[in-house]
Amino acid sequence: MELERELRDLDVEWPQTPELRLVLGERTRRRSRRPLYAAIALVLVALAAAFAVPQSRGAILRFLHLGGETIQFVDTLPPAQERPLGEGLGTVVSFDDARIVVPGLLLPQLSEQPPLRLSGNVISIVFRHNGEPVLLSAVRQDGSFLKKLAGGQTSAEWVQVAPNSWGVWLSGAPHVFFFPREPARLAGDTLVWVNGTTTYRLEGPSLTKSEALEVARSLRYPRKG
Amino acid sequence: MLRAQRGDARAYEELVRPHQEIAFRVAYVITRNAADAEDAVQDALIKAWRALGRFRAGEPLRPWLLRIAANEARNRRRSAGRREGLALRAAASPGEAAPSPEEALLNRAQRERLLGALEELPEPARAVLAYRYLLDLSEDETAAALDVRRGTVKSRSARALEKLREAYGTGA
Numbered sequence A: 001m002e003l004e005r006e007l008r009d010l011d012v013e014w015p016q017t018p019e020l021r022l023v024l025g026e027r028t029r030r031r032s033r034r035p036l037y038a039a040i041a042l043v044l045v046a047l048a049a050a051f052a053v054p055q056s057r058g059a060i061l062r063f064l065h066l067g068g069e070t071i072q073f074v075d076t077l078p079p080a081q082e083r084p085l086g087e088g089l090g091t092v093v094s095f096d097d098a099r100i101v102v103p104g105l106l107l108p109q110l111s112e113q114p115p116l117r118l119s120g121n122v123i124s125i126v127f128r129h130n131g132e133p134v135l136l137s138a139v140r141q142d143g144s145f146l147k148k149l150a151g152g153q154t155s156a157e158w159v160q161v162a163p164n165s166w167g168v169w170l171s172g173a174p175h176v177f178f179f180p181r182e183p184a185r186l187a188g189d190t191l192v193w194v195n196g197t198t199t200y201r202l203e204g205p206s207l208t209k210s211e212a213l214e215v216a217r218s219l220r221y222p223r224k225g
Numbered sequence B: 001m002l003r004a005q006r007g008d009a010r011a012y013e014e015l016v017r018p019h020q021e022i023a024f025r026v027a028y029v030i031t032r033n034a035a036d037a038e039d040a041v042q043d044a045l046i047k048a049w050r051a052l053g054r055f056r057a058g059e060p061l062r063p064w065l066l067r068i069a070a071n072e073a074r075n076r077r078r079s080a081g082r083r084e085g086l087a088l089r090a091a092a093s094p095g096e097a098a099p100s101p102e103e104a105l106l107n108r109a110q111r112e113r114l115l116g117a118l119e120e121l122p123e124p125a126r127a128v129l130a131y132r133y134l135l136d137l138s139e140d141e142t143a144a145a146l147d148v149r150r151g152t153v154k155s156r157s158a159r160a161l162e163k164l165r166e167a168y169g170t171g172a
Helices: A002-009 A034-052 A095-101 A209-218 B009-031 B034-054 B061-080 B101-119 B123-134 B139-146 B150-168
Strands: A060-066 A069-074 A091-093 A116-119 A122-129 A132-140 A146-150 A154-162 A165-172 A175-178 A185-187 A190-195 A198-203
Touching: A002 B101, A002 B123, A002 B150, A091 A095, A095 A116, A095 B034, A116 B034, A154 A190, A154 A209, A165 A209, A190 A209, A198 A209, B009 B034, B009 B061, B009 B123, B034 B061, B061 B139, B101 B123, B101 B150, B123 B139, B123 B150, B139 B150
Parallel strands: A069 A146
Antiparallel strands: A060 A069, A091 A116, A116 A122, A122 A132, A132 A198, A146 A175, A154 A165, A165 A190, A175 A185, A190 A198
């Protein structure tokens, strides 16, 4: 009894409970076509508004909200490091678990599937395309986790990935990319697009726009086994 | 609950928010790493949301949530494949005032030694004692978090206390 009492009286320093985010939306459990059309309309409005804003000397020149990703155009980029694509992507998860976090997740069709990784509510995979490493990240549209800062030397081009799927091709000077819980990283040319309720981000050091679009259009629900 | 089961995300948030801290600590006992515990509970909350349709109305929510959080923590620890060092520390100020600074220091050292002995126990013993005595979970909640029967909680607690007594010394 003495030991039990001592255990009960222990005053333990627990780590602080983090602010857990319940990134849930009605869409998670019920699906209809209406949100898809609404999402496309929102993207179009956001793109039109962003490109219509005249350049100014303010710190933030333009915003682009594309599904779960926000791109800010700024006049001065914050300090960021160049780091390998596969660094800090989180823990390995099964495809079934990945689909719980990103229900609409589609993946490249590969003979050998590299591991899927989870950080925050972002699912990522690094694979090779034409022999070069490529990073694909996916976030549910209501996740709002990915953030980029682009300077004046980075250009943004509106691209159509599929009949109902739109995106932006960021190219030119490197931009600064914020991944959940990771320090800022310098990122190269990147395609960001929305497909259904999922926002995708594809980056590779030598990826061209046509290659990026080719990869984006090839994503499928993976075969079992 | 009914609103949450019908897909109302805000109703679900209201239901689970009071249990986030205990779920995080239950996960932390297993992962011994705050970041992994956070990820485990985050994933558990999403899984619980998706499984809410199967939850039987009228049953207590907390043990059900703790079971899912503990399972996620075990999965995460397995995939991380690492063992953290001493995770728990005795708080700096004891619950009751000590007669002298020396005695306060001795009390603190004694509590640290007890926690150290607890940390060195194998996981089943460490977890059952942490849940029952540090987190003050009920036997039902402990059974849910450990995914065992209630009777197993009783027998496992008794064996774990014996092991701890051997490691720490009786009465001290």
